[in-house]
Amino acid sequence: xxxxxxxxxxxxxxxxxxxxxxxxxxxxxxxxxxxxxxxxxxxxxxxxxxxxxxxxxxxxxxxxxxxxxxxxxxxxxxxxxxxxxxxxxxxxxxxxxxxxxxxxxxxxxxxxxxxxxxxxxxxxxxxxxxxxxxxxxxxxxxxxxxxxxxxxxxxxxxxxxxxxxxxxxxxxxxxxxxxxxxxxxxxxxxxxxxxxxxxxxxxxxxxxxxxxxxxxxxxxxxxxxxxxxxxxxxxxxxxxxxxxxxxxxxxxxxxxxxxxxxxxxxxxxxxxxxxxxxxxxxxxxxxxxxxxxxxxxxx
Amino acid sequence: xxxxxxxxxxxxxxxxxxxxxxxxxxxxxxxxxxxxxxxxxxxxxxxxxxxxxxxxxxxxxxxxxxxxxxxxxxxxxxxxxxxxxxxxxxxxxxxxxxxxxxxxxxxxxxxxxxxxxxxxxxxxxxxxxxxxxxxxxxxxxxxxxxxxxxxxxxxxxxxxxxxxxxxxxxxxxxxxxxxxxxxxxxxxxxxxxxxxxxxxxxxxxxxxxxxxxxxxxxxxxxxxxxxxxxxxxxxxxxxxxxxxxxxxxxxxxxxxxxxxxxxxxxxxxxxxxxxxxxxxxxxxxxxxxxxxxxxx
Numbered sequence: 013x014x015x016x017x018x019x020x021x022x023x024x025x026x027x028x029x030x031x032x033x034x035x036x037x038x039x040x041x042x043x044x045x046x047x048x049x050x051x052x053x054x055x056x057x058x059x060x061x062x063x064x065x066x067x068x069x070x071x072x073x074x075x076x077x078x079x080x081x082x083x084x085x086x087x088x089x090x091x092x093x094x095x096x097x098x099x100x101x102x103x104x105x106x107x108x109x110x111x112x113x114x115x116x117x118x119x120x121x122x123x124x125x126x127x128x129x130x131x132x133x134x135x136x137x138x139x140x141x142x143x144x145x146x147x148x149x150x151x152x153x154x155x156x157x158x159x160x161x162x163x164x165x166x167x168x169x170x171x172x173x174x175x176x177x178x179x180x181x182x183x184x185x186x187x188x189x190x191x192x193x194x195x196x197x198x199x200x201x202x203x204x205x206x207x208x209x210x211x212x213x214x215x216x217x218x219x220x221x222x223x224x225x226x227x228x229x230x231x232x233x234x235x236x237x238x239x240x241x242x243x244x245x246x247x248x249x250x251x252x253x254x255x256x257x258x259x260x261x262x263x264x265x266x267x268x269x270x271x272x273x274x275x276x277x278x279x280x281x282x283x284x285x286x287x288x289x290x291x292x293x294x295x296x297x298x299x300x301x302x303x304x305x306x307x308x309x310x311x
Numbered sequence: 312x313x314x315x316x317x318x319x320x321x322x323x324x325x326x327x328x329x330x331x332x333x334x335x336x337x338x339x340x341x342x343x344x345x346x347x348x349x350x351x352x353x354x355x356x357x358x359x360x361x362x363x364x365x366x367x368x369x370x371x372x373x374x375x376x377x378x379x380x381x382x383x384x385x386x387x388x389x390x391x392x393x394x395x396x397x398x399x400x401x402x403x404x405x406x407x408x409x410x411x412x413x414x415x416x417x418x419x420x421x422x423x424x425x426x427x428x429x430x431x432x433x434x435x436x437x438x439x440x441x442x443x444x445x446x447x448x449x450x451x452x453x454x455x456x457x458x459x460x461x462x463x464x465x466x467x468x469x470x471x472x473x474x475x476x477x478x479x480x481x482x483x484x485x486x487x488x489x490x491x492x493x494x495x496x497x498x499x500x501x502x503x504x505x506x507x508x509x510x511x512x513x514x515x516x517x518x519x520x521x522x523x524x525x526x527x528x529x530x531x532x533x534x535x536x537x538x539x540x541x542x543x544x545x546x547x548x549x550x551x552x553x554x555x556x557x558x559x560x561x562x563x564x565x566x567x568x569x570x571x572x573x574x575x576x577x578x579x580x581x582x583x584x585x586x587x588x589x590x591x592x593x594x595x596x597x598x599x600x601x602x603x604x605x606x607x
Contacts, residue, residue: 067479068478068479093476095476104347105526105527105529106472113465114468114477117469117481118481124464124530163528165528168527
């Protein structure tokens with residue numbers, strides 16, 4: 013039996029800044045159905061890797077393959093992209109409906125107005141995503157589904173709703189792969205948990221998910237698989253395997269401790285006394301420093 | 312109501328009115344994109360660049376519209392190319408391209424004093440001197456611009472909202488930018504003799520800003536902006552007739568008055584936040600570009 017090629021594959025790929033010099037290198041496989049977090053500090057090259065999958069950044073060496081096909085220019089595969097909320101122009105006169113329907117921009121025919129089918133899909137999506145919203149926010153909005161405020165301007169929504177609108181814009185394309193750039197930055201704790209729950213549900217429905225994050229405890233440790241990036245892929249695997257002081261030091265460039273509390277994996281900046289007396293904290297027994305690379309291509 | 316119908320007794324008033332309403336509506340249509348893409352500076356510069364081309368056309372015995380069209384398309388593509396580069400100073404490069412082109416026109420005008428009269432309309436607008444050809448050009452350009460925006464509505468909207476993400480959703484953003492710059496150049500050439508190069512920018516920006524203050528939906532903003540532009544042309548024509556004032560100025564001032572009213576109503580109602588205005592960057596009309604030292 014021939015095995016289906018992985019969904020995304022970076023084959024010894026290197027990406028450079030326009031002024032030269034390597035920005036990030038990657039030799040990486042993301043299997044179908046995965047839910048992967050690209051973890052690293054700012055400037056580590058996480059967004060560059062996302063944009064490479066979108067075909068917006070070309071490798072200067074190696075290649076990027078999507079479903080076994082080398083990526084050349086236009087994407088043939090169905091990919092949904094959710095940008096960072098911070099990059100969105102919230103002043104723009106755009107209603108929720110207008111924003112979501114942009115997801116069908118290339119497939120909804122030549123007319124300016126949406127087809128009935130597109131509108132129905134948009135409303136169904138908004139209502140589905142809105143169901144995961146916490147009760148008090150729904151109450152504040154009069155206990156109506158999100159589709160009911162399709163006519164609102166995008167800035168007149170809560171942070172969680174805004175994230176859902178742009179998630180809906182990506183999902184209306186019926187993607188196989190969903191890429192999200194820092195989906196949990198700038199939102200409160202409950203919204204973050206809701207969004208991560210929503211993404212897990214979408215992943216259960218068969219959509220592969222790749223998201224970037226620099227948030228160690230509240231995002232990275234909750235994901236099934238992580239790729240630690242800092243200019244190159246440092247480790248790949250489940251949090252238990254990659255969260256070692258050595259990998260975190262290599263990724264974030266600072267000393268960190270890893271411990272478990274009530275079965276939850278946690279990390280923290282290493283306080284000076286913990287480094288001097290390591291027996292005070294129960295360090296997670298992970299891969300030793302010299303086996304740092306062994307986590308790569310774990311699957 | 313005699314005051315409404317009286318001016319129509321004069322043949323040229325009807326033609327002028329048609330030109331003013333069309334020019335106002337067309338400016339309102341493209342103005343929505345210009346304002347939301349924060350390109351008012353480019354629109355302003357492009358109109359000046361095109362003027363240079365029309366003077367060159369005059370000297371070389373080319374038709375106003377043919378010369379302006381060629382020069383305008385070239386300038387528009389050049390400006391689009393420069394503005395797409397991410398290097399710092401793109402705005403300065405655009406400034407050099409457009410003002411150099413404008414200066415070519417000024418230089419040629421100052422050399423041959425005998426033909427400066429012909430360019431008074433291009434500088435200041437002369438609606439009552441509008442010819443049937445001018446009206447036809449305006450009709451054809453308006454129809455073409457409406458058709459382009461109709462069929463590329465979604466692509467234009469996506470690129471205007473977020474070009475980078477639009478590209479990742481399969482929109483050919485480079486092509487959209489080129490088409491838009493050509494549409495902008497065509498609209499400027501068609502309205503130049505009616506509104507005047509120095510006042511076109513106001514006609515483009517004002518209706519869109521007023522529309523933005525009145526709605527939060529892109530579709531409604533586009534429709535409102537066209538309507539306000541056409542109304543501005545309509546009202547401006549009457550003010551011009553009864554006040555015996557240049558029509559380009561009265562159309563611009565009518566637009567400014569509508570803006571003031573809508574803005575004040577918004578402030579009084581307390582609905583207007585700084586947010587709505589923040590999206591509408593209006594260039595300051597640099598006095599330096601006003602051809603005060605040109606022998607007209």
